[in-house]
Amino acid sequence: MNMHSPTVSSPRPKPARPKAHATSTLAEFDRAITAIDIAGLLGMPVENVSRVLRHEDLEGLLYRELTTAERTAWLQKARDALTDDVLQRTGPERQARWQAGWQEVLDRVDRDGVSAESVMPQYFRHDTLRLNGRYIRVPDGTFEYRLHRALCRVIFSRYVLGADRVVELGCGTGANLLLLRDMFPDTPLVGCDWAKSSQEIVTEIDAAKGNIAGANLDMLTMEGADRLPVTADTAVVTLHALEQLGNRFGPLLAFLMDAGPRICVHLEPIAELYDPNNEFDSVALEYHNKRNYLSGFLTELRELENAGRVEILAARRTGFGSPFQEAYSLIVWRPTV
Numbered sequence: 414m415n416m417h418s419p420t421v422s423s424p425r426p427k428p429a430r431p432k433a434h435a436t437s438t439l440a441e442f443d444r445a446i447t448a449i450d451i452a453g454l455l456g457m458p459v460e461n462v463s464r465v466l467r468h469e470d471l472e473g474l475l476y477r478e479l480t481t482a483e484r485t486a487w488l489q490k491a492r493d494a495l496t497d498d499v500l501q502r503t504g505p506e507r508q509a510r511w512q513a514g515w516q517e518v519l520d521r522v523d524r525d526g527v528s529a530e531s532v533m534p535q536y537f538r539h540d541t542l543r544l545n546g547r548y549i550r551v552p553d554g555t556f557e558y559r560l561h562r563a564l565c566r567v568i569f570s571r572y573v574l575g576a577d578r579v580v581e582l583g584c585g586t587g588a589n590l591l592l593l594r595d596m597f598p599d600t601p602l603v604g605c606d607w608a609k610s611s612q613e614i615v616t617e618i619d620a621a622k623g624n625i626a627g628a629n630l631d632m633l634t635m636e637g638a639d640r641l642p643v644t645a646d647t648a649v650v651t652l653h654a655l656e657q658l659g660n661r662f663g664p665l666l667a668f669l670m671d672a673g674p675r676i677c678v679h680l681e682p683i684a685e686l687y688d689p690n691n692e693f694d695s696v697a698l699e700y701h702n703k704r705n706y707l708s709g710f711l712t713e714l715r716e717l718e719n720a721g722r723v724e725i726l727a728a729r730r731t732g733f734g735s736p737f738q739e740a741y742s743l744i745v746w747r748p749t750v
């Protein structure tokens with residue numbers, strides 16, 4: 414299966430919080446994500462996190478840890494996934510797949526209107542996730558999406574606040590732009606993606622919320638970059654999007670070094686942050702490599718930092734992820750010359 418890209422299928426039902434009728438099932442979830450947990454994942458003071466999070470960000474984020482037997486079974490499942498022939502590699506040939514997946518979301522937005530629920534990407538569907546070196550079971554696929562949003566709210570408020578404009582590269586369904594608009598009502602937002610259906614969704618979000626532009630951009634070639642308004646006051650963000658570039662991030666990095674934005678914020682799977690000697694990590698790292706996810710980006714940034722050309726403000730694994738890998742490592746940096 415295509416673990417981290419949209420599948421072309423009939424639109425998912427509108428995601429909903431677990432309903433009352435599921436109470437007997439919900440009783441198994443004996444833990445809840447708190448502001449303290451989020452502070453721990455991001456390595457930030459809990460006071461700062463609590464100040465930013467809204468009550469609804471954490472509401473119903475219930476989970477339980479897998480038993481030892483379940484953990485063993487999941488590790489095996491993750492290993493089996495590595496030999497799965499349908500596991501697809503990232504690359505230029507994936508563009509049509511993204512286009513089709515986001516067309517499904519566009520159809521849903523046309524039908525249901527713009528909301529955090531209607532723009533939820535289809536790949537948020539797992540009920541088993543990774544958290545702090547363990548597998549956890551959650552009520553449904555909306556848990557990952559909602560924790561993703563909570564993490565983004567804290568990250569954006571820490572690093573994006575104050576930018577004159579925010580440009581999201583590989584913005585997909587615009588879910589993060591919707592959150593950014595909610596957080597920064599007056600800041601112009603730009604969402605870029607190589608899938609034209611993404612720009613159509615962004616147009617709908619703009620019609621509903623205002624001051625959000627879509628732009629077609631191929632991050633592999635940087636075709637379309639000449640029209641991008643990235644200046645010294647711009648914050649550039651990517652969420653699970655650089656992952657798609659494998660080791661072909663050179664043109665994008667050269668663009669950013671040249672444009673000199675005030676800050677670049679990435680929430681991505683970062684191969685360098687796994688411990689290859691740890692079984693739980695090594696199976697994720699193998700998955701990462703098999704999918705041809707982002708490789709060498711942090712190493713390159715560190716080399717640029719040693720050469721005095723960039724400043725790295727954060728490079729941190731949060732320990733949160735899907736069952737197969739952790740797409741929630743935080744890298745924050747800025748060009749210095």
Ligand SMILES: C[S@@+](CC[C@H](N)C(=O)[O-])C[C@H]1O[C@@H](n2cnc3c(N)ncnc32)[C@H](O)[C@@H]1O
Nearest residue numbers: 511583584585606607631632633652653654657
């Ligand atoms: C996993 S999705 C993440 C979407 C969005 N950032 C989010 O967090 O919901 C990856 C996105 O990267 C886009 N993408 C993949 N390769 C790309 C490329 N070469 N240029 C531009 N966008 C690309 C896909 O179309 C998709 O929207």
